[in-house]
Amino acid sequence: MDGEGRREKRGKKLRWIIGAVLVALVVVVTFRVGSAPQISIEPALPGIGRRTPVAVVFEESSRGLGRIQVELVQGQLSQVVAEEEYRPRAAWKFWGPRIAHAELELEIGSDTVDGIEPGEATVRASAWPAPTWLRRPDPVVQELSLPVRLIPPALEVVSMQNYVARGGAGVVVYRVGESAVRDGVEIEANWFPGYPLPGGDSGERFSLYGVPFDLENGDEIRLIAEDDVLNRSSRSFVERFFAKGYKTDNIQITDQFMEKVVPAILEQTPGIKSRDSLLESYLEINGELRRQNTETLTALGESSRREFLWDRPFFTMPNAQVMSAFADRRTYVYEGEPVDQQDHLGFDLASVRRAEVPAANRGIVVLARYLGIYGNAVVIDHGYGLMSLYGHLSSLEVSEGQTVERGQTVGRTGETGLAGGDHLHFTMLVRGESVTPVEWWDAKWIRDRFAAKLGESFPFKP
Numbered sequence: 202m203d204g205e206g207r208r209e210k211r212g213k214k215l216r217w218i219i220g221a222v223l224v225a226l227v228v229v230v231t232f233r234v235g236s237a238p239q240i241s242i243e244p245a246l247p248g249i250g251r252r253t254p255v256a257v258v259f260e261e262s263s264r265g266l267g268r269i270q271v272e273l274v275q276g277q278l279s280q281v282v283a284e285e286e287y288r289p290r291a292a293w294k295f296w297g298p299r300i301a302h303a304e305l306e307l308e309i310g311s312d313t314v315d316g317i318e319p320g321e322a323t324v325r326a327s328a329w330p331a332p333t334w335l336r337r338p339d340p341v342v343q344e345l346s347l348p349v350r351l352i353p354p355a356l357e358v359v360s361m362q363n364y365v366a367r368g369g370a371g372v373v374v375y376r377v378g379e380s381a382v383r384d385g386v387e388i389e390a391n392w393f394p395g396y397p398l399p400g401g402d403s404g405e406r407f408s409l410y411g412v413p414f415d416l417e418n419g420d421e422i423r424l425i426a427e428d429d430v431l432n433r434s435s436r437s438f439v440e441r442f443f444a445k446g447y448k449t450d451n452i453q454i455t456d457q458f459m460e461k462v463v464p465a466i467l468e469q470t471p472g473i474k475s476r477d478s479l480l481e482s483y484l485e486i487n488g489e490l491r492r493q494n495t496e497t498l499t500a501l502g503e504s505s506r507r508e509f510l511w512d513r514p515f516f517t518m519p520n521a522q523v524m525s526a527f528a529d530r531r532t533y534v535y536e537g538e539p540v541d542q543q544d545h546l547g548f549d550l551a552s553v554r555r556a557e558v559p560a561a562n563r564g565i566v567v568l569a570r571y572l573g574i575y576g577n578a579v580v581i582d583h584g585y586g587l588m589s590l591y592g593h594l595s596s597l598e599v600s601e602g603q604t605v606e607r608g609q610t611v612g613r614t615g616e617t618g619l620a621g622g623d624h625l626h627f628t629m630l631v632r633g634e635s636v637t638p639v640e641w642w643d644a645k646w647i648r649d650r651f652a653a654k655l656g657e658s659f660p661f662k663p
């Protein structure tokens with residue numbers, strides 16, 4: 202065979218190869234649609250209420266996602282709640298950018314979709330595989346049926362004469378409908394859950410709440426009942442709100458005082474680091490550590506026992522002088538300059554040095570250890586979120602888990618923590634919110650404002 206014949210044969214082969222590649226390409230661009238996308242629908246709640254968060258996830262990793270859509274279908278009515286269009290990879294491309302994963306975070310409910318009715322509704326998610334010029338595949342459709350509930354739980358206030366004071370406590374008895382899964386009293390960011398009324402009918406409940414000492418308005422104290430899809434009933438129920446003013450006070454802080462308290466507190470509190478100056482360390486303790494201690498007390502409040510552990514008025518330290526009453530707004534002054542402001546939410550009681558500190562009432566010790574600004578401290582749980590706190594003790598005479606009787610010595614006064622001299626810092630707490638002990642020391646207040654509302658459920662012995 203001569204050279205020309207060989208070239209001709211090679212040319213023929215090449216034409217065949219090019220032809221085959223072209224045919225393959227035509228087949229690919231004509232028939233290579235994207236794979237079927239995967240879809241998942243994840244509601245955050247067991248049904249649709251006012252606004253139920255629903256996450257819809259789409260995946261397709263061959264040519265990537267094209268068009269996706271979410272509808273809410275109810276009977277004949279279908280409404281598009283979300284829609285996206287992406288550009289899939291061209292049919293002939295096996296590389297390059299594409300959207301393989303998309304997640305739509307939706308809120309579906311009567312607040313966001315018009316005309317939605319109680320009953321059932323279907324969330325329908327559709328995703329179209331990437332098409333070719335000839336083939337347009339049907340979408341992949343995933344559906345999820347959910348109940349639609351729009352009526353909030355029934356809620357009726359039973360207690361009358363709901364009179365409360367700033368920095369005081371209150372109890373309210375009420376009745377909730379069966380659909381309620383969460384009920385109680387809400388005051389700004391504070392939550393005081395409801396409990397079944399001992400001996401009451403089903404649906405009869407009560408909540409013990411503490412009013413922040415600087416709350417502006419009694420209407421912000423609200424009784425709440427929510428169902429499992431967050432339909433919410435809300436009532437303001439306080440008829441009289443005593444908005445006593447709080448005192449303001451200047452506290453002089455000296456280097457001598459800081460040298461006494463700062464190193465001792467830092468030593469006992471590994472979470473708080475020493476700062477460049479004594480004053481900065483002091484401010485960290487008075488601000489950040491105070492905040493952390495409040496968090497600890499709130500967490501303790503949440504684990505309070507669901508029973509009344511007491512039945513008599515609260516007890517105060519005998520022969521004690523009140524050095525500071527509840528709710529002072531203190532400005533801290535250093536070398537003539539205001540450097541900080543904090544609220545003093547407790548009573549400072551002084552008697553002799555190392556005086557015996559009696560338990561204010563019967564309860565269970567839930568904290569008996571060093572607690573930041575309070576130094577050596579004892580917290581007694583009296584049940585249903587009500588606790589008493591004893592701070593700055595020189596010694597502890599009880600341990601955690603122990604049941605104490607009213608008047609039993611829990612420790613001795615001292616000056617541990619943020620204390621200038623030997624005294625007891627005493628306060629009552631409702632789920633970690635400090636409230637004035639004056640109410641709890643007063644048998645008449647307990648009878649009229651607390652026991653009378655609870656009736657037979659609380660056998661008070663004044």
Ligand SMILES: [Zn+2]
Binds near residue numbers: 547
């Ligand atoms: Zn104090």
